[in-house]
Each structure stands twice: as C-alpha cells, then as structure tokens.
Amino acid sequence: MAEFEVDVPDKLGGSGWLDVQLEQKSVVVEWRAGKGFGISSTPTEGLGEGPDEVYRDAAQAAKRVVELLTKNLRTKPPLEIALAKLRGKLHISQEDLADALNLRQASVSKMERRSDMRVSTLGKVVRALGGDLEIRARFPDFEVKITQFDKPGNRNQDRGRRSRPVAR
Amino acid sequence: MPPASSFEEAFVTLSTTLNEVEDEMTSIPHNPANWQSDGRMYPPQKDSIRAVPDYPHVVRLRTKGHNIFIAENGSIEVRQVRSGAVLFSKPGLDGKGVWK
Numbered sequence: 001m002a003e004f005e006v007d008v009p010d011k012l013g014g015s016g017w018l019d020v021q022l023e024q025k026s027v028v029v030e031w032r033a034g035k036g037f038g039i040s041s042t043p044t045e046g047l048g049e050g051p052d053e054v055y056r057d058a059a060q061a062a063k064r065v066v067e068l069l070t071k072n073l074r075t076k077p078p079l080e081i082a083l084a085k086l087r088g089k090l091h092i093s094q095e096d097l098a099d100a101l102n103l104r105q106a107s108v109s110k111m112e113r114r115s116d117m118r119v120s121t122l123g124k125v126v127r128a129l130g131g132d133l134e135i136r137a138r139f140p141d142f143e144v145k146i147t148q149f150d151k152p153g154n155r156n157q158d159r160g161r162r163s164r165p166v167a168r
Numbered sequence: 169m170p171p172a173s174s175f176e177e178a179f180v181t182l183s184t185t186l187n188e189v190e191d192e193m194t195s196i197p198h199n200p201a202n203w204q205s206d207g208r209m210y211p212p213q214k215d216s217i218r219a220v221p222d223y224p225h226v227v228r229l230r231t232k233g234h235n236i237f238i239a240e241n242g243s244i245e246v247r248q249v250r251s252g253a254v255l256f257s258k259p260g261l262d263g264k265g266v267w268k
Contacts, residue, residue, distance in 0.1 A: 009216055040232055048212070
C-alpha cells in the first residue's frame with residue numbers, strides 16, 4: 001500500500017507538495033495554481049530544481065504517478081539544448097549538416113552561434129537533423145501548439161534550395 | 169555566504185547566492201514566473217513558507233527534495249526531505265544555530 005504525505009504552505013498561492021512512497025519507490029508532486037502538477041522521481045539532487053515532468057491536468061498527473069510507481073519507472077528531466085549541442089548529440093558533423101542544407105560549413109557554424117533565426121530556417125535545420133519542429137506557446141492556464149508555420153502557403157520561398165535529412 | 173542576523177537577511181542571501189550560481193551555470197534567464205518548467209534552478213519562493221510546530225522562531229521552506237529551515241536569528245539549515253539528513257547548516261550572526 002502506498003504512503004502519502006501532503007505538505008501545504010501556510011499561505012494560499014504557494015506550492016503544495018505530495019510525497020508518495022510505494023515500497024522502495026517514491027515520487028514527489030508539486031502543485032502550484034496556474035502551473036499545474038510537477039512530478040519528479042526521488043531521490044533528487046540539486047537544491048531548487050524544477051520538476052522533471054509537468055502536467056496541467058490532475059487526472060493525467062495521477063495516472064503518471066501510478067505508472068511510475070507500479071512499473072518502477074523514473075521521470076525524465078527536461079532537456080534544454082542549443083543547436084550545436086543537439087547536432088553533436090546526434091553525431092552529425094557541421095560538414096554533413098551543411099551538405100544536407102546545401103550550405104557551406106562556415107554558414108552552419110555562423111548559424112549555430114546566432115541567438116535569433118527565422119522559424120523556417122530552424123525548421124529546415126531540425127528536419128535536416130532528422131526531427132520535426134513543433135512550436136508551442138505556454139500560458140498560465142493552458143498550452144497550445146502554434147500551427148501557423150506548418151501551412152505550406154506560409155513557408156518561406158526558398159527557390160532552388162531543398163534540404164534533406166542527413167544520411168546516417 | 170556571510171552569516172545573517174535576521175530571517176529576511178538570510179532569505180535574501182540564500183536566494184542571491186543560488187541565483188548567482190545559476191547565472192554562472194546556465195544561459196536560461198532568471199524568470200520566477202517560468203520556474204517550474206524552464207530548466208533553471210530557483211531558490212524557494214516566500215509563498216512556500218511553513219510554520220514549524222513547537223518552534224515559533226523558525227520557518228520552513230519546501231523545495232523538491234529539500235526542507236530549508238531559517239530562524240529569526242538568520243541561521244539556516246538544509247535537510248533532505250526523504251532522509252532528514254542535514255546537508256548544510258550555518259549559524260546566525262549571533263553564533264547560534266536554527267534550533268538554538
């Protein structure tokens with residue numbers, strides 16, 4: 001049987017915590033108004049870490065907690081990554097990416113150092129790396145996928161240049 | 169971290185120290201409004217305060233894996249939630265600890 005411990009703040013508006021333990025496995029759930037339910041497997045390192053997974057819906061969060069504990073799984077922390085690191089993680093060289101994008105290697109290098117780029121360019125790069133770009137907007141009470149840039153008519157006209165995924 | 173002489177001073181020093189460390193370690197900008205999901209570590213927020221039964225001079229702030237106790241004399245103690253193990257402690261400017 002699982003053990004639950006609820007830890008609520010003195011003032012309304014602060015984070016509430018639910019510690020759940022089932023045999024040797026445990027998870028912690030943080031709830032904050034407007035932010036949803038943050039779930040993390042424990043033990044956990046690092047003072048001040050955010051949750052590994054966030055769910056807006058209580059039912060989904062509860063389902064995930066049950067899954068984690070009954071199937072002996074661990075939450076997956078979010079990844080934040082810059083393009084150059086992503087390319088490295090996929091073991092793709094700048095030269096190979098440049099080839100897939102019909103660019104020079106120097107252009108890829110310059111692009112990876114930019115802090116701003118067109119959505120269409122980012123999409124081409126991600127597709128050339130073998131992925132798909134999805135843009136999501138997060139609001140206090142909901143999250144939504146932005147589809148405006150998915151429509152063919154809204155894509156940048158890039159005549160004569162097509163990108164293809166890097167062959168691996 | 170220098171010793172503090174009050175809860176407020178200890179809280180500000182703790183928060184500032186943690187934020188400065190994160191500023192060094194990540195390119196994600198400090199934005200507590202995004203704190204649950206942007207991948208950056210944040211110090212506990214003041215709305216996370218809990219009273220500590222039988223110790224009216226101490227408050228507790230809860231984070232994912234830690235309880236942070238701060239006393240009115242500025243002393244701090246950080247404990248792991250699961251085991252209760254003390255991971256860090258610092259007396260206040262008066263030389264006394266959280267539990268005096």
